[in-house]
Amino acid sequence: MSPKSPQIPPTFGRARIVVLLASLLAALSAGTNYVFSAYSPQLGSRLGLTHTQLNLIGLGGNVGVYISAPILGKIVDSRGPKSLLLSGFVLLLAGYSGIRLVYDAGLPENVTALSTAMFALLIACSFMTGVGGNGGLCAAINTTAKTFPDKVRGSTTGLVISGFGLSAFLFSAIAHLAFPGNTSSFLLLLSLGTSFPMLVGFIFVQPIPLPPSEAHHEYLDVDQAEADAASLAPSILSAPAHENDSRTHLLTHDHEEGLESGLGHRQVPTTAVEEYISEARGGAGIELSPPRGVSRSPRPGRHRSRSTRRSFSQSGKQLLDIGPNIYGVKLWTSIDFWIPFISLSLLSGTGLMYINNIGSMAQALYVYSHKDRYSEVDASQWQAAQVSTISFMNFSGRVLIGLLADFIKSRLGLPRSTLLIVVASIILSSQIVAAYIENVRVLWRASALLGLGYGSMFSLYATLCIEWFGLPHFSENWGYLSLSPLFGGNIFSVAFGRNLDAHERPAESSYMPPPPGIPPRQCLDGLACYVDSLHLTIAACICALALSTWAVWRDRRKTVEIDQDGMYGRVPNVIWEEEEEES
Structure with missing residues (x-):
């Protein structure tokens, strides 16, 4: 036994549990970017902001999340989680404190609009909250993935992700109960x-x-929970070579260490090859590694020394490269990259527009039905209820999509990409439902559908990024793919803001003043205030649904072509070469 072994805490010891709980706590405080709608209408009313300006402030947080992910992943790999958590503390404290200070200060007397400098400060503060929250999340997921072994890694990272998904739900629920109407x-x-x-x-x-x-008996078998975690912190599946953890051990020395330990490098390949590898033991007599807990007994009549080892033959090395490994120029010139990039941009843009503006939507519907008895406290509670619904369903979607993906693949024999159609349909249905809701009391139906589809979307796309383009360059590939929300999110959110601004009441004093308590420029037309924006996202979701159907058809056709070409028969046999020492 190694002298250092007693110093390493057991797999389920107190030290690891403390790390897990602390990571969960950090994740719970990292997802508040989606709670912006719970206070944005009050922020806009007090500071004289247009809805377009509010959307730009909200987008500041979104941009902070998406553009910081690749940089933060490299930092946590090279320097550990401490620097990200400390910077997260500073950025979150400064960001939300800055927004609060500007809100409390309000507008100077006889001033009706916020100055450009203060508006830029709000965007900067929102950007800081996005970067700070994402830094804490990357640190929490990365640390959890490296602290727990393969057999429970999916469960533990999934638990941390649940904290992130429920973050907005937690804070909006507290605000709903403890500070109703007190922004x-x-x-x-x-x-x-x-x-x-x-x-x-x-x-x-x-x-x-x-x-x-x-550490020395890890199988590289990425499940849905790990792919979901990787969509938030890609570095957990692409750690650098200098780190000595089990995941790095497999990724950076997949050939050499496989030769020494006898463990096969198991990548997540295309559907056909994956089926081949999983069924090989029963049909073709090919075995990359012995089943867990089963040892090979020596051949009868021969004595094997304890130094016996197994190695791959040359044909075995060829099998390691069967999985896809697409990156760089080949990725950017592949139609299979641009189809999910565009569809993800359209769907995530729809989700970001809805999430950033659900507070304004709830406010418009509430004012429309309560013109004579408007209550700011009630209005803020309806806003918080929508945010809580989206947050909880976002979390549920991440869980359910994994179960559904495994079910349709193992039980129905369909590729996981089939769920692209399901996800696009859910988000499309949320926009259609929202376009017909005129009562704030039932707006939760559209919010629940949107949250379910939005949570499922990122988890599914991360899994397909691994299946279609391979694991060796997953961090790089997902980094490119995760830039797509910036395009759709910016376009749809700004369009929503401009549309709502166009329906606001004129600011001229000659115009009839609004009923008591209602913000001066609040649109009083209910659904008509923003329904045109929903028509835009409905069209976008229909395009995304068409692209998703095309992607599924292409994926299915490739699988059929592989079967017809006899890929199974052309895969070389893997032969275990046993080196024995006669005593």
Whole structure:
């Protein structure tokens, strides 16, 4: 036994559980970017902001999340999670405190619009909250993935992701119960409630090395939960070579270490090859590695020394390269990259537009039906209810899509890409439902559908990115693919803001003033205030549905072509060469 073995905590020891709980706490404070709609209408009313300006502030947080992911992944790999958690504390505290200070200050007397400098400050603060939250999330997921062995990694990373998905639900629920109608207190809660958990993480979140028994018997088998985690923190599946953890061990030395340990490098390939590898033991007599817990007994009549080892033959090495490995120029020139890129841009853009503006939508519907008895407290509670619904269903979608993906593949024999049609249909249906809702009391139906589809979308696309383009360059490929929301999100959110601004009441004093309590420029037309924007996203979702159907057809056709070409028969046999020492 290695002298250092006793110093490594057991797999389910207290030290690892503490790391898991601290990571979960950090993740719970990292997803508040989606809670923007719970306070944005009040922010706009107090500061004289147009809806277009509000959308630009919300987009500042979104941009902070998406463009920081590749950089933060490299930092956590090279320097560990501490720097990200400390920076997350500073950025979240400064970001939400800055927004609160501007909100509390309000507008100077006789001034009807916020200055350009203060508006830019709000965007910068929102950007800081996006980067800070994403840094904490990357640190939490990366640390969890490196602290727990393969057999429970999917469950533990899935638990941390659940914290991220429920973050907006938690904070909006607290605001709904403790600070109804008090936007300043809500912003203070966000400032302290998101930053100080990062300090707790700074103290307790640190990767713990795996025991030798676990570190040297890892199978590279990426499940849905790990792919979902990788969609948020790609580095967990593409760690650099200098780190000595089980995931790095497999990715950086897949050939050499496979020769020494006798463990096959198991990648997530195309559907046909994946089926071949999984069925090889029963049909073709090909075995990359012995089943877990089963040892090979020596041949009868021969004595094998303890130094016996197994190695791959040359044909076995060829099998390691069967999985897809598309990246760089080949990726950018592939139609199979641009189809999901465009469809993800359209669907995520629809989701971001809805999430960033659901507060304004709820406000418009509430004002329309409560013109004579408007209550700011009730209006804010309806906003918080929509945010909570989206957050909870977002979390549920990430869980359900994994179960459904496994079911249709193992039980129905269909490729996972089939679910692209399901996800696009759910998001499309949310926009159609929202376009016909005129009562704020039933707006939750559209919000639930949108949250379900939005959560499912990112988890599914991350899995397909691995299946279609391979695992070796997943971090790079997903980094490119995850830029797509910036295009759709910016276009649809700004379009929504401009449309809502066009329906606002004129600011001229000669215009009849609104009923008491209602913001001066609030649109009073209910659904008509924003329905044109929903027509735009419905058209976008129909295009995304068509692209998804095309992608499924192409994926299915490739699988059929592989079967017809006899790929199974052309895969070389893997022969175990046993080197024995006669005693």
